[in-house]
Amino acid sequence: MEIKPQAVVIPKETDHLEQGKYGPVFPRTPACYGFTIIANVKPGRAGAIREHGHTLAKALEQDPYLLAPLKLHYLRWVLFDDDTRFMYQGIFDTDFDKYTEDAVALFSKSGVSTTFENLEGFPEDWRTNPEAFVRFVREHHCPSFIEYGEYPYVTADEIKKALRIKNALSEMLDQMQ
Template sequence: MVTKRPDWSTPAAMAIPPEGYFELERGRYGPTYPKTPACHGFSIIAKVKDGREDVVRAYGKTIEETIAASPDALAPLRLHYLRWVLFDVGSGLHFQYQGIFDTDFDKYTEDAVQLFGATGITTVFTNLEGFPEDWKENPDAFIQFVRDHQVPSFLEYGEYPYATADEIKKALRLKAAFSEMLDQMQ
């Protein structure tokens, strides 16, 4: 049986039930979440430990510098986007991590733990209340923290739905090559 590939050329939206899935399917670490028009992703919201706002912000700068020095440093995560937000809802400072990526939830978190271990880079999550101290030796505790603080979205939209980061980069390389060819013809 041939499965039809989703059409990337037509924008798509998907409304998601409060549970975060349509039909319960268990992954290695809990429910699997559907691939949406925005690919896979998650949002984590957790309270920041007292006095750690500057450390969290500095960690953002560390990521910026890491990527400037080594643009492929986060490549194993197959990311499209990351967005980090600090906000206070009246009960203290909270951190929101939003990531959109091409792999499923379980693979992404496993790859993140492995990446942190291989590079020696620590995770910004160490500044969040309830994050396990033994996360490097206990990946299951890391994954449980992520699961416990995951807040499923209820709507996801994709202007170019289901396209992977590699497919998008390939299309942009083709565009650049075509533009260069046209420039040389003039």
């Protein structure tokens, strides 16, 4: 079975989309689910955002599976406009509602805070008030209007499984030589 690349246009109007617990459920695309947040950085906090990147990287060195409950493909953090604005992009396998609830639970449980605390308007009570967390994310979400997948609709778990099979096959072939 050949997997062909695909693209899906995402509608600008979301009134007709299924409504989840926290608003419209954007359709799964060939890139799976995801969102982009753009927000203003609190004055003087860009350094804290960069430092938080190091903190998260260290936490992942200690526990590579720390973010596993989020079913991520990738995350991207960008500071721009002379470090006054921040962009967060995430692609993952669950819908927005589940991702958000899982993120709040994960960060609360692990003791790792979110870099969003350095953004203007982010709720200070986010750990105990997931609705406020969601509201912030929804208010700062900039939906994409088209998404493309070279390997469409493939989950992170399927990719990892395929890589394990590839490595096992490679090892087997190496042993046969």
